[in-house]
Amino acid sequence: MENKSSNSILKTSGLSIGYSERSTSKIIAENIDFEIDENELTAVIGVNGAGKSTLLKTLSRSLEPLKGEVIVNNKNISNISSEELSKQLSLVLTEQHVSRNLSARELIALGRQPYTNWIGKLDREDKEAVQNAIELVNIKELANAKCYEISDGQFQKVLIARAIAQDTSLIILDEPTTHLDIYHKAFMLKLLKQLTEKTGKAIIFATHEINLAIQLCDKLIILKEGSSFTGTPNELMASGVFDSLFPSELITFDRQSASFRISS
Ligand SMILES: Nc1ncnc2c1ncn2[C@@H]1O[C@H](COP(=O)(O)OP(=O)(O)OP(=O)(O)O)[C@@H](O)[C@H]1O
Numbered sequence: 001m002e003n004k005s006s007n008s009i010l011k012t013s014g015l016s017i018g019y020s021e022r023s024t025s026k027i028i029a030e031n032i033d034f035e036i037d038e039n040e041l042t043a044v045i046g047v048n049g050a051g052k053s054t055l056l057k058t059l060s061r062s063l064e065p066l067k068g069e070v071i072v073n074n075k076n077i078s079n080i081s082s083e084e085l086s087k088q089l090s091l092v093l094t095e096q097h098v099s100r101n102l103s104a105r106e107l108i109a110l111g112r113q114p115y116t117n118w119i120g121k122l123d124r125e126d127k128e129a130v131q132n133a134i135e136l137v138n139i140k141e142l143a144n145a146k147c148y149e150i151s152d153g154q155f156q157k158v159l160i161a162r163a164i165a166q167d168t169s170l171i172i173l174d175e176p177t178t179h180l181d182i183y184h185k186a187f188m189l190k191l192l193k194q195l196t197e198k199t200g201k202a203i204i205f206a207t208h209e210i211n212l213a214i215q216l217c218d219k220l221i222i223l224k225e226g227s228s229f230t231g232t233p234n235e236l237m238a239s240g241v242f243d244s245l246f247p248s249e250l251i252t253f254d255r256q257s258a259s260f261r262i263s264s
Pocket residue numbers: 019026028046047048049050051052053054055
């Protein structure tokens with residue numbers, strides 16, 4: 001199904017996500033409907049096992065929808081060739097098995113694969129895209145280091161730079177703040193926010209950093225007990241969905257500070 005909407009980068013319609021095995025389906029969440037436009041930073045939030053990774057896998061076509069559609073740049077994702085999809089969508093997985101023997105620059109250059117020939121030779125435009133990604137993520141001092149020499153937080157930035165070098169309108173990240181201390185968690189999310197503003201890309205990521213996401217994201221997708229709720233942080237706050245996100249004897253949502261706190 002074609003869908004006309006000028007700056008819509010990612011849209012779902014009647015989407016059910018989950019796992020099918022032979023004739024049975026395990027539905028993780030259903031009736032997921034949202035739309036993400038260019039320049040927007042969106043976080044997927046939910047307790048452990050709510051389905052965040054399952055949703056991101058479905059959005060990146062690593063997993064088939066059980067029902068409904070995923071539309072990328074106004075085209076149903078199932079009708080986009082793999083070659084074309086790699087120019088429209090890049091995926092950053094924290095636990096990705098990537099060789100850390102490469103230098104940061106070499107790893108970032110792998111993002112150019114959709115555009116290079118089979119030998120992977122970089123032309124001037126590819127080299128400029130790699131340098132531009134290095135500068136946008138602000139890792140010039142790391143560019144020549146081997147990936148095994150750098151910290152997990154720095155490596156995370158290198159993976160983000162690789163996604164930027166891939167030059168797609170949509171970047172999907174699964175838990176980009178895992179392993180990071182509180183300063184670097186805030187730094188990473190601010191970096192993602194700046195990237196949407198500077199490049200016009202749409203970025204969607206799964207996170208447990210709900211308080212930071214409320215402060216920084218344009219939209220949130222909340223997964224809760226098989227249902228989804230999407231909106232701006234203010235819209236979701238007004239809807240009351242935050243009030244029952246966690247068991248209230250332990251964690252409650254404080255409207256004054258717009259943050260989750262340990263119950264007193
Ligand atoms: N390959 C699979 N086959 C069947 N069920 C799966 C598979 N992978 C995950 N699940 C189930 O899907 C549900 C959602 O898992 P998912 O990993 O998407 O949650 P999550 O919100 O990302 O969790 P976390 O915050 O712990 O990373 C869980 O009940 C999980 O057991």
